[in-house]
Amino acid sequence: MAAPSSNTDLTEEDAADLQFPKDDGLVTTNKITADCINCYQSLNDRFILCAKCDLCICCSCFASGVEFDSHKNDHPYRVMRYDFPLYEHSDWTAQEELLLLDGLLSLGNYKNISKKLTNRTPDDIKSHYEYFYLLKKGHSSLPEISSHENSEFINPAVPFRFRVVDIEEPPRYAATSASYHSVAGYNAARSDFELDYDMNAEDLIANLDFVDSDDPNYQILTDLQCALIQIYNWRLRERLRRRKIIRNHGLILLRKITAWLHRYDSTITQPVYNRLTKFMQCHNGQDFEYLMEGLHRAGELKIHIARLCDFHKRGIKSLKEARLYLNLKQQREENMRDLKTFYANPIFNFKFRGLSSDGHHHHGVSQPAKKRGTFTPLDVIGMPGLEKLLPKERDLCRNCRLAPLSYLELKATLIGENNKLGYLKLLTARRLLKIDVNKTRRLYDFLVDEGYITKG
Structure with missing residues (x-):
């Protein structure tokens, strides 16, 4: 048997030494990708890295001796591998790490990334990314997220309306005070109302009388009376339930609760929080306020993100x-x-300057024509309903100085009238909206151009 040649290709042992350095954890090149630069096929266990061009080539293209751009098949190269753990105490290979990072940039969703990493669940991917990258447990050379005062959000203290004492004890006002008259007949000493819920419930049992046991219909009459008493008890329980809701949520002072809800006009919006108030019966006062404040905070973050996106479009980076x-x-x-x-x-x-002291013009100087006033565009960033508008609609609201929610209401009114008649005239639009005629004209023309309504 002939001895092996000394100038043969790299052996398996030599190739293993040329993989990513395990002691450093990170590769020095910046061009490592998950696909071949020539055929765009996914790189598997082994691939070739051109040491001169710093490009990744699959084994098939390398074996065929392909050449492209400035790359030649006689360039020095390195045999690279993906099938090794990139970090200590981790069973994730380098190929999986690249698929994870590439998926975060292109897909941005753990569930979608799990379709590429078939042997990893979304929870596994999330925990791995948080531990090795966000918490920087993978390697000391991973980039750190700069934290300074300008990049931190200060969470304001939530001004809760209720205290434990306020909920346990009903309000007690002096009989001569204005607050006493605002509680609408509520008696704090008795914890009762002058006009209670379902005031006629007692009429149900007012005419009940004892039934003689010798009556042939004694059993039937007794069962009927018991059924009436059960119905009466159910109505009493409903009355007590409503009292408890009113007491726990401070609904006795209706003006106070209404003023409190206006805090959420710009975040939760009035139509939404009017519906949410029905859920007061499912929570106590503080739990319901935690719910409202959580939604309020989420709305504030949406407004903040919208402003940051607007800054980003303008080229502002900090x-x-x-x-x-x-x-x-x-x-x-x-x-x-x-x-x-x-x-x-x-x-x-x-x-x-051609005007004289008496306000008349000198000869040869004409009075300038009065120009129509121009309006400063409205800053709609952060206004309720902005996320429901298209970019063209946002520009219309900004230039016409229309709030997004007002625009949506006006738009629905015009579209509804157009659907009834099959067309819509400008005069009819002005009669329906009853706003500035110039705004009506611009809104009408916009809806016609976009195909929402048909011009009459």
């Missing part, structure tokens, strides 16, 4: 730049208001 932008924007609006005031003053406006 909160410091955002604060500078807002300050400059405010200064510009103030300057524009001052400029309008200056133009409106005949003393300082050069167009009115």
